Amino acid sequence: MSAKKYEERNEKSREGRRSHLLRKWMLIGVALTFLGLFIFLPLIVVFSEATSKGFELYLLALTEPDALSAIKLTLITAAIAVPLNTVFGVLAAWAIAKFEFKGKNILITLIDIPFAVSPVIAGLVFVLLFGSQGLLGPFLEANNIKVIFGIPGIVLATVFITFPFVVRELIPIMQEQGTDEEEAALTLGANGWQMFFRVTLPNIKWGLLYGMILCNARAMGEFGAVSVVSGHIRGLTNTLPLHVEILYNEYNFTAAFAVASLLALLALVTLVIKSFVEWRSEKLRSE
Amino acid sequence: MRNTSKRHLLPGFGISMGFTMVYLSLIVLIPISVLFLKASTLSLSDFWQTVSDERVIASFKVTFSSSLIAALVNTVFGTLIAWVLVRYHFWGKRVVDALVDLPFALPTAVAGIALTAIYAPNGWIGQFFEPLGIKIAFSQLGITIALIFIGLPFVVRSVQPVLQDFDAQYEEAASTLGANSFQIFMKIILPAITPALLTGFALAFARALGEYGSVVFISGNMPMKTEIVPLLIITKLEQFDYAGAAAIATVMLLISFLLLFLINFWQWKQAKKHRAVKGV
Numbered sequence: 239m240s241a242k243k244y245e246e247r248n249e250k251s252r253e254g255r256r257s258h259l260l261r262k263w264m265l266i267g268v269a270l271t272f273l274g275l276f277i278f279l280p281l282i283v284v285f286s287e288a289t290s291k292g293f294e295l296y297l298l299a300l301t302e303p304d305a306l307s308a309i310k311l312t313l314i315t316a317a318i319a320v321p322l323n324t325v326f327g328v329l330a331a332w333a334i335a336k337f338e339f340k341g342k343n344i345l346i347t348l349i350d351i352p353f354a355v356s357p358v359i360a361g362l363v364f365v366l367l368f369g370s371q372g373l374l375g376p377f378l379e380a381n382n383i384k385v386i387f388g389i390p391g392i393v394l395a396t397v398f399i400t401f402p403f404v405v406r407e408l409i410p411i412m413q414e415q416g417t418d419e420e421e422a423a424l425t426l427g428a429n430g431w432q433m434f435f436r437v438t439l440p441n442i443k444w445g446l447l448y449g450m451i452l453c454n455a456r457a458m459g460e461f462g463a464v465s466v467v468s469g470h471i472r473g474l475t476n477t478l479p480l481h482v483e484i485l486y487n488e489y490n491f492t493a494a495f496a497v498a499s500l501l502a503l504l505a506l507v508t509l510v511i512k513s514f515v516e517w518r519s520e521k522l523r524s525e
Numbered sequence: 526m527r528n529t530s531k532r533h534l535l536p537g538f539g540i541s542m543g544f545t546m547v548y549l550s551l552i553v554l555i556p557i558s559v560l561f562l563k564a565s566t567l568s569l570s571d572f573w574q575t576v577s578d579e580r581v582i583a584s585f586k587v588t589f590s591s592s593l594i595a596a597l598v599n600t601v602f603g604t605l606i607a608w609v610l611v612r613y614h615f616w617g618k619r620v621v622d623a624l625v626d627l628p629f630a631l632p633t634a635v636a637g638i639a640l641t642a643i644y645a646p647n648g649w650i651g652q653f654f655e656p657l658g659i660k661i662a663f664s665q666l667g668i669t670i671a672l673i674f675i676g677l678p679f680v681v682r683s684v685q686p687v688l689q690d691f692d693a694q695y696e697e698a699a700s701t702l703g704a705n706s707f708q709i710f711m712k713i714i715l716p717a718i719t720p721a722l723l724t725g726f727a728l729a730f731a732r733a734l735g736e737y738g739s740v741v742f743i744s745g746n747m748p749m750k751t752e753i754v755p756l757l758i759i760t761k762l763e764q765f766d767y768a769g770a771a772a773i774a775t776v777m778l779l780i781s782f783l784l785l786f787l788i789n790f791w792q793w794k795q796a797k798k799h800r801a802v803k804g805v
Contacts, residue, residue: 261706262613269609270621272602275650276674277627280639283649287642326548333541345545347789351553354785356735358755359774362762363556366563371767373559398552421534430536452629459632461738466759479634479738486638486742495642498635505630512630513623 284502287495299485299496307473308481308497311389315477316457319396323453327404328446332438334405335412336420346409352401360398361466364391387469392477395463400453407449408442415441444519448512455508459501560778563771575772580748581757585776588754591665592733595672600726603680604718610681611688625681628674633738640671641742663745668753671739676729683725687718720795724788731784735777 289296299305330349334342352360366372368385378385385391419441423433439446461479468475470484478501485494564572575581610622628636644651644661651661661667691714699709737755744751754777761770 265605265609266613266615269602269606273606273621273625276670276677277624279643279649280636280674281624281627281631283639283642284635287639326545329541330545330549333538333545336535337538337542339542343789343793345549347785348549348554350785350789351557351782354731354735354781355557356737356755356758356774356777356781358737358758359560359735359778362758362770362774363560365762366767366771367556367559369767371765373562394552398556401552417535424534424536433536455630459630459635461632461634462736462755465737466762479632482632482634482638491642494638498632498638501632501635505627505632505635508630509623509626512626513619 281502281506284495284498287491288499289496291492295492296496296499299493300500304473304476305481305493305497308476308478309500311392311476312458312478314389315393315396316454318393319400319457320450320454322397323400324404324446324450326401327408327449328442330405331408331412331442335409336417349402349405352398357399357460357462358466360463361395364394364398364467368394386467387471388475391467392464392475395467396457396460399460399463400456403453403456404446404449407445407452411442411445412438444515444522448515451508451511451515455505458504557778560771560774563768564775567768567772571768572772575769576776580752581754581773583749584752584754584757587665587668587751588734591668591672591753592730592736595669595676595733596726596730598669598673599676599680599729600722603677603725603729604684604722606677607681607684607688611685626678628676628678633675633736634742636674636739637671637742640667640674640739644670644743662743663747663751665751667743667745668740668751671743672733672736675736675739676733679728679732680722680725683721683728684718687721688714691717720791724791724795727784727788727791731781731788734784735781 333339334345365386368374368378368391370379370386372386383390385394419437420433423437428436458477459479460477461483464477465480465483468477468480470476470480472484476484478497482494482498482501485491485497567575606625610618610625641648641662643649644667646652646655646660646662648662654661659666661670695713695717696709699713704712735755737753737759740753741756744753744756746752746756754773758770758773758777761767761773
């Protein structure tokens, strides 16, 4: 039931109106207080603490070499993890949504594993696999390849953590669209690629964008998993969230919050794009 | 059934399925199985000794009780927030609605230091509780607050669509028959949203169990008191006790899998019921 209809119905009688209004503003008050304390206030704190010692210090914290290298590493990580998981997401969603096969529910559950696993455990499994005492440790050491405490480990852990984002967005959309349009294209003589780029992709583009944005936000912001595999070498294997932690633990609060504000800004941009995509697909559906 | 007869028409099943299985195995399945492999190098008694260690048990208690309380608080307030967002108009509602997802988008480390700045003894809110002898940050209360932050959107986003689709006729019928608002909520709305509530609760709880980034800053990390399980795993790793870390992680992982299985089973059952009702 829409908010409008609900409010209209409750406002029919004067008595009903008064108790309805009272209840309405009480509930809104409680909801906003709760959200304010737990969600909005942390956001305000980040920006306020970041700029508390003036704008110059704020900019300095963001432009010192260690911060810049952390920004660079974070961008590199996302630039690898997001495309990889996007390609996987499209292919897996295609197989799962458009075809019937045995064990589909099991496959979907397996794909969800990274959502259920603690980030720390995600980091741990790669240490057990590639660390110096790990399964492949001796082999990697002999060939002078560094995965753990290096960039490959950070990328791997991030790929693992952000693994389900795109595919989970795409499966319901592709399922809802069925196979009729693709079959029509094929019947009319399109080949597989033409079908995909002219029929499937336009149909899923908003959902795909949505999944990629969430994937990107998590890739740039992941802390636990990356923290386990990174080794925290300043200027070398520090991503932005790890840089925040180091600054914070050195009691350099202003700088920590300055770097954190970059990540908070990223979160806000993510939410804006997310709302826009939701608004677009809602409009498409009602048309 | 229609899809089955037509499925050979569409191309790409072999290659997409093949890629999915290879990628899934390389990124997820093989690494996870290495964890079980490592844990299995311990003898059963060693495994038990590691897992039943006093400090480990204490961290399990802290993690589980905080996660449970946070998920319960989120279930109550998440439902209330979903209700307000679906049923009422007010200024700025769109922005509030969008910001509910902030915990999904904000990196956990950022949330962690921000919450600490608020609830520390000299923090924005913490300073008012300090004279009363109430310590929020660096206690289990702080851990719970961080987990409330992390889990809230799960409940709101589970309940919101169900409330949106809820048919008003039932409420109107009940109201005509003389039911008051409380009765309508308890007898009509609550049963309808219970499956969504359970899903939201389970998702928030599962997420809270494994949460690390937002908790480590606010918890104070005192062994036996405010040490969470993920932190203990890291501590073991730093002491190069890989098998010990793997043993604790295995227990956590099995619990997570159980929850994941329950959630997916629950959602699958709901979808089936939904389809049956709609006659699809």
